[in-house]
Amino acid sequence: MKNILYGIMYSFKEIKNSKIFYSFLIFALILISGSYFVSQTSFISQGRIMVDFSIFAISIFNIFIGIFIGASVVYDDIEKKSIFLSITRPVKRTEYLTGRFLGLAAAIIFSTVIMMFIFYFVLLIMHKFIVPVVPNAGAAVSGAKSVHNVHSNNVNLQNNSASYAASGHPFTFYTLPQPLIIQGLFIIIESVFISAAALLFSLVTSKALASIFAILIFFIGNVSSRMNDLVKPVKKIIDGKVVIVHQANHILASIVRFIYTVLPNFSIFNISSEAAYKVNVSSGMILYRAAYGICYTTLLFIIASIIFSKKDIS
Amino acid sequence: MIEIKNVTKYFRVGFFGTRKNAVEDLSLDIDGGKVTGFFGPNGAGKSTTIKMIVGLIKASKGSIKINGYDSFDYRARLKLGYLPENPSFPRGLKGIEIINYYAKLLNKKINKNEIYDALKLAGIFYAKNTQAHKYSKGMTQRLALAVSIIGDPEILIFDEPLSGLDPIGRKEFKDIIFKLKERKKTIFFSSHVLADSKELCDRIAVLVNGRLIKNENLENIEKEAAAYAEEKKEERLSGEYNTPLEVYLYDLMLKNRKN
Ligand SMILES: Nc1ncnc2c1ncn2[C@@H]1O[C@H](COP(=O)(O)OP(=O)(O)OP(=O)(O)O)[C@@H](O)[C@H]1O
Numbered sequence: 285m286k287n288i289l290y291g292i293m294y295s296f297k298e299i300k301n302s303k304i305f306y307s308f309l310i311f312a313l314i315l316i317s318g319s320y321f322v323s324q325t326s327f328i329s330q331g332r333i334m335v336d337f338s339i340f341a342i343s344i345f346n347i348f349i350g351i352f353i354g355a356s357v358v359y360d361d362i363e364k365k366s367i368f369l370s371i372t373r374p375v376k377r378t379e380y381l382t383g384r385f386l387g388l389a390a391a392i393i394f395s396t397v398i399m400m401f402i403f404y405f406v407l408l409i410m411h412k413f414i415v416p417v418v419p420n421a422g423a424a425v426s427g428a429k430s431v432h433n434v435h436s437n438n439v440n441l442q443n444n445s446a447s448y449a450a451s452g453h454p455f456t457f458y459t460l461p462q463p464l465i466i467q468g469l470f471i472i473i474e475s476v477f478i479s480a481a482a483l484l485f486s487l488v489t490s491k492a493l494a495s496i497f498a499i500l501i502f503f504i505g506n507v508s509s510r511m512n513d514l515v516k517p518v519k520k521i522i523d524g525k526v527v528i529v530h531q532a533n534h535i536l537a538s539i540v541r542f543i544y545t546v547l548p549n550f551s552i553f554n555i556s557s558e559a560a561y562k563v564n565v566s567s568g569m570i571l572y573r574a575a576y577g578i579c580y581t582t583l584l585f586i587i588a589s590i591i592f593s594k595k596d597i598s
Numbered sequence: 599m600i601e602i603k604n605v606t607k608y609f610r611v612g613f614f615g616t617r618k619n620a621v622e623d624l625s626l627d628i629d630g631g632k633v634t635g636f637f638g639p640n641g642a643g644k645s646t647t648i649k650m651i652v653g654l655i656k657a658s659k660g661s662i663k664i665n666g667y668d669s670f671d672y673r674a675r676l677k678l679g680y681l682p683e684n685p686s687f688p689r690g691l692k693g694i695e696i697i698n699y700y701a702k703l704l705n706k707k708i709n710k711n712e713i714y715d716a717l718k719l720a721g722i723f724y725a726k727n728t729q730a731h732k733y734s735k736g737m738t739q740r741l742a743l744a745v746s747i748i749g750d751p752e753i754l755i756f757d758e759p760l761s762g763l764d765p766i767g768r769k770e771f772k773d774i775i776f777k778l779k780e781r782k783k784t785i786f787f788s789s790h791v792l793a794d795s796k797e798l799c800d801r802i803a804v805l806v807n808g809r810l811i812k813n814e815n816l817e818n819i820e821k822e823a824a825a826y827a828e829e830k831k832e833e834r835l836s837g838e839y840n841t842p843l844e845v846y847l848y849d850l851m852l853k854n855r856k857n
C-alpha cells in the first residue's frame with residue numbers, strides 16, 4: 285500500500301515534468317483562452333460556442349495525454365531500463381503498475397482541473413454561462429445553507445441573498461453550471477479509461493502501435509452507438525402490423541452489434557449538448573456512466589497487470 | 599544464499615518465434631559472504647542470468663531461489679541490491695529525488711543520513727541536485743550504485759559495475775567492493791575485465807555460450823592456471839593478458855566459443 289502511494293507520487297512528478305504533458309496542457313490553455321476569439325465570429329449564443337469549443341479542447345487534450353502518456357508510462361520505463369531499479373526492489377509488480385497507472389490518473393485529474401479552472405475564469409471574465417450560487421436554488425448547496433440558517437436563526441437571509449445574487453452583488457459567487465462540472469468529471473473518467481487501454485496495448489506491442497490502437501478504439505467507441513442505430517432494422521406499422529421495411533445486411537449488422545457490445549462506448553461521456561444548453565443531468569445517469577467507465581477501466585487494468593506480472597523485462 | 603538449479607532461458611526471436619537459448623542448463627550456487635566473479639565474452643548470457651536472479655525475466659526451465667524464495671517473489675528481493683548494466687533514470691528528476699524514491703520502496707525506514715552516506719560512498723553527492731538525465735555515463739553509474747547499496751542489503755548483484763567509470767572511479771568502486779566484502783556481504787558481479795578476477799573474487803564462474811564451463815575457488819583456479827601455463831610453456835605473458843590466470847581464462851573462453 286505504502287509502495288503504491290510512493291509510486292503514484294513519483295509517477296505523477298515524472299509525468300508532470302515531462303515535455304509532452306505540459307506542452308499539451310499549455311496548448312489546451314491557449315485554446316481555451318482563444319475560445320473567446322472564436323466566439324466573436326458569431327453574433328448569437330457566444331457563450332455556447334465558447335463552451336463547445338473549450339470542452340472539445342479540454343477533452344481532446346486530456347485524451348491525448350491519456351493515450352500518449354498511457355502508451356509510454358511503462359513502455360518507456362522498460363525501453364530506457366529505468367524500470368530495472370524499481371521492480372528489483374521488494375515490491376510486487378502489480379504495485380509498481382498500480383503506482384504508474386494511478387500516477388497517470390492523478391496527472392489527468394490535475395490537468396483537467398487546471399483546464400476547467402482556466403475555462404471557468406475565462407467565462408467569469410466574459411461573464412457568460414456562469415451561474416450565481418444562490419442559496420436554496422441548487423439542491424447540493426441548500427443543505428449546507430439551511431443548516432447555517434437554522435443556526436443563525438435568520439430567516440430573512442435566504443431571500444436577501446437570492447436578490448443580491450440576481451442584482452450582481454460584488455460578493456456573489458459564480459460557479460459553472462452542473463452539466464459542465466459533470467462534463468469535466470466525465471472527461472477525467474474517459475481519459476483515464478483510454479489511458480488504461482493504451483497501457484494494456486503498450487505491454488504487448490510497441491508504443492506507436494499501442495497509441496494507434498488506442499486512438500482507433502476511441503474513435504470506434506465514439507461512433508459505434510450511432511453505427512448500431514444505423515444497422516437496426518427499420519420498422520413501420522402498416523395496417524396494425526409491424527413490418528420491416530429495411531434490413532441491413534445480416535453479417536454487417538451482427539459485426540456492428542458485436543463491436544458495439546464488446547468495445548467500450550465512449551460516446552456516453554460526451555454531454556456537450558447538455559452542457560451547451562445548461563440542461564442538468566440526472567444523478568442516476570451520472571452514476572451509471574461513471575460506474576461503466578470505472579468498471580471497464582478496472583477490467584483493462586487487471587488484464588494489464590496479469591500480462592505485466594508474467595512479462596520478461598529486458 | 600542463491601541457488602540456481604538447471605536453469606534454461608530461451609528467447610523467441612524472429613517472425614516465427616523460434617527459440618534461441620541464451621542460457622542452457624545452468625546450475626550455480628552463490629555462497630553467502632563471498633565475492634563471486636562472473637566472466638564470459640559478449641553475448642554469453644551473463645546479463646540474462648543476472649536478470650533472472652533479480653526477477654526481471656523468468657527462467658524457461660529450472661528454478662532460482664534466493665534465501666528460499668522464488669526469484670519472482672518480491673520477498674526474494676528483501677535484502678538484495680542490484681546494479682544493472684547501463685543503468686538509466688527517468689527524465690526530469692534530480693538525483694536526490696530518485697534515490698529518495700528508491701529508498702522508500704525498501705521495506706524499512708531509511709533516514710536522510712543513510713542516503714547521504716550512500717551518495718558520498720558512490721561519489722555522486724556533489725551532483726545530487728542535478729537532474730539525472732544530465733549526468734554523464736559514469737555519474738549515472740555512480741547514482742545507480744548508490745541506489746543499489748542503500749538500505750544495507752545482504753546480497754549485491756552488479757552487472758558490469760566497472761564499465762563506464764574513470765580510473766579514479768574504478769579504484770573507488772573496487773574499494774567499495776572490498777569494504778562490502780569485509781562486512782561479509784554476498785557479492786555477485788559480472789565483468790569482462792579478466793584483471794578484476796584476482797583482485798576481487800573469492801570464486802570465479804565462467805559462462806560461454808550460455809553454458810557454465812567453470813565454477814571454482816580462486817585458489818583452485820589459480821592452480822589450474824599455473825599448471826596450464828606450465829604445460830603450454832609458451833611465452834604469452836605480455837600484451838593484453840599478463841598473468842597466468844588471465845591467460846588461462848582467456849583461452850578457456852576462446853576454446854569454448856562457437857562463433
Ligand atoms: N530480450 C532478448 N530477446 C532476444 N534475445 C536476447 C534478449 N536478451 C538477450 N538475448 C540474447 O541472449 C544472449 C545473451 O545475452 P546477454 O545480454 O545475457 O549477454 P552478456 O553475457 O551479458 O553479454 P555482454 O557481455 O555483451 O553484456 C545474446 O545472444 C542475446 O542476443
Ligand SMILES: [Mg+2]
Binds near residue numbers: 646
Ligand atoms: Mg551483459
